[in-house]
Amino acid sequence: MPSEFYLVWYFVIVVIIGVATYFALMALDFSKLFKPNSTWQIKLLAILISAAIGFIIASGMLDIIRYIKEIA
Secondary structure (H helix, E strand, O other): OOHHHHHHHHHHHHHHHHHHHHHHHHOOOHHHOOOOOOHHHHHHHHHHHHHHHHHHHHHHHHHHHHHHHHHO
């Protein structure tokens, strides 16, 4: 399959996993780790962590798909 196919799916997976992870992280109470009234830092931390997790999961999923395509 062309590399554009993998690129599109990589982006879709990153966005879906990133958004889901962001909402999951917002359910945690990070206010105990930060000073009072530092909500933008907490949101920034959640965005960065969710983006990193999204990229890691998307990369792993596409590696598995490529490996399966090589076997078949």
